[in-house]
Structure formats: structure tokens, C-alpha cells
Amino acid sequence: MDKLAEKVSRINELLDSKGARAVQKKPGLGNRPELFGYVPQFVFDAVSEVLGPDSWSHTVDEHFYTDKQAVVRVTVTIGGASHTQFGESQIIRGDTGSALKGAVTDAVQKCLALFGIGGKAYRGELKPVFQAGTSMSLVDAESPSDFDQLCREAKALNKGSGKPDLEQGRAFWKKCMATGRLKGLSETEKTQLAKILRGA
Structure with missing residues (x-):
């Protein structure tokens, strides 16, 4: 296993250790089922903790928005490797700034998933984690x-x-x-x- 793969494994272990606190539920759009993903800050904290905050970066390569959504293309670089992805976010009450920020967050997480970070979200493996956290026993809740x-x-x-x-x-x-x-x-x-x- 190379050094980056070892670090990716450690990042995923750190995310796993956070349990349901690191998982959020999002309503599905239209007729799509609800989605379960990582809370972005937990992902970014885990990446920075294992890699160091200066050892990874992202750039916004382009951005645009319509009346309803913001779209960005972002490249994330870790060491000498880079991945590029698109991200999107709905514009609510004309707030394009927040929508662009949300789109960047979405794209960065997608790029990190291409490195193998937080892949459980895209494989649909987080629903049981979320449900386990919301249906804790009284003993767990009191601990x-x-x-x-x-x-x-x-x-x-x-x-x-x-x-x-x-x-x-x-x-x-x-x-x-x-x-x-x-x-x-x-x-x-x-x-x-x-x-x-x-x-x-």
C-alpha cells in the first residue's frame, strides 16, 4: 500500500470513528429517495488532520449560475495527484454567494471521493450509520x-x-x-x- 493509500485509509477510519455525528440526511429531489452523506466539515477536518492543512488544496476552475442554481468546476490536489469535479447548489432567495459556496463544497467532496475519501456516501452505505445514531438506546444517549x-x-x-x-x-x-x-x-x-x- 502506497503512502497516499495509507493516509486515505486513516482518513476514512477517522470518519468512521465519528459515527452518526458525521452523517447527514438530505431530501431527494423530485421522486428520488432521500440521500445520506457526510457533513462536509467532518470530511475536511479529517483530511486536514491526517494530511496536514497545507498538504492539500483546491482551486475553482470555473463557475456560473442560472436563476435557480450555481455550478462550479473544482480541482483538488493532494501531493502530486489531482481530480476535477463539478458541484452544484440551489440558489435560495437570490443568495448566489451561499449557493456558490455550497457548490464548491459539493465539488470538493466529490473530488475527495475520487481519491477514495468518504466513498461510503456515494456507495449508499451511510443510511444504517445515520439510523443507528438516531435510534440510540437510553444507555448510549446517557453516555x-x-x-x-x-x-x-x-x-x-x-x-x-x-x-x-x-x-x-x-x-x-x-x-x-x-x-x-x-x-x-x-x-x-x-x-x-x-x-x-x-x-x-
């Missing part, structure tokens, strides 16, 4: 996620004085890193945890 537990612990550090103790926060962060407790968190979750520790 806090690692992220929720870390947030509670971080907030508890600030309870004494009411102000964040930055040294204590740094020590907490280092301990979490050393024990691997940050490993399963997305970049977004890590940022939120850091804000709690800083009292932001």
Missing part, C-alpha cells in the same frame, strides 16, 4: 461522548475563580494530548475545547 466529557472537565477548571487559569488549561491540554484523549476529536471540536480553556 457522554469524549468531546462532551472533555468540555465538562475544561469548564470545571474555571469554576473556582470564575476566570480561566491559562497555566492549568495548558497542563490539561498537554495531559489530554499525552493520554490520546484528543485523538478522536475533529479540528472543530479541538478549537471549541481550546476556547473553553481560554475562557473565550
Whole structure:
């Protein structure tokens, strides 16, 4: 297995570890059945975490829009390899900016799928993951996620004085890193945890 294939495998494992939190349901257009895909931010966080944020990029090669939708052609590059795809998004209430942003997100995810990242969405394998998350048992629902537990612990550090103790926060962060407790968190979750520790 080459290095890129190993990294793609790690990205997919990271997405799998997020379970139903990383999956969203979208209504099908017209008579089409509903669709299940990854929440884009979870995909981008996983890619950046494994590859590094500077090791992959995308360019918008062209874009256009009609009265109803925005369409873009995007190229994603990882290492020396590139893939190009089209993405689209509906224009709602004349907001072409949001539609273009949505179209870019759609195209980037399609490009990443050509690398093998997040392919379960395109193979129709995410419905059971989504359903498992929405029909959790009471025991599962009462068990806090690692992220929720870390947030509670971080907030508890600030309870004494009411102000964040930055040294204590740094020590907490280092301990979490050393024990691997940050490993399963997305970049977004890590940022939120850091804000709690800083009292932001």
C-alpha cells in the first residue's frame, strides 16, 4: 500500500470513528429517495488532520449560475495527484454567494471521493450509520461522548475563580494530548475545547 493509500485509509477510519455525528440526511429531489452523506466539515477536518492543512488544496476552475442554481468546476490536489469535479447548489432567495459556496463544497467532496475519501456516501452505505445514531438506546444517549466529557472537565477548571487559569488549561491540554484523549476529536471540536480553556 502506497503512502497516499495509507493516509486515505486513516482518513476514512477517522470518519468512521465519528459515527452518526458525521452523517447527514438530505431530501431527494423530485421522486428520488432521500440521500445520506457526510457533513462536509467532518470530511475536511479529517483530511486536514491526517494530511496536514497545507498538504492539500483546491482551486475553482470555473463557475456560473442560472436563476435557480450555481455550478462550479473544482480541482483538488493532494501531493502530486489531482481530480476535477463539478458541484452544484440551489440558489435560495437570490443568495448566489451561499449557493456558490455550497457548490464548491459539493465539488470538493466529490473530488475527495475520487481519491477514495468518504466513498461510503456515494456507495449508499451511510443510511444504517445515520439510523443507528438516531435510534440510540437510553444507555448510549446517557453516555457522554469524549468531546462532551472533555468540555465538562475544561469548564470545571474555571469554576473556582470564575476566570480561566491559562497555566492549568495548558497542563490539561498537554495531559489530554499525552493520554490520546484528543485523538478522536475533529479540528472543530479541538478549537471549541481550546476556547473553553481560554475562557473565550
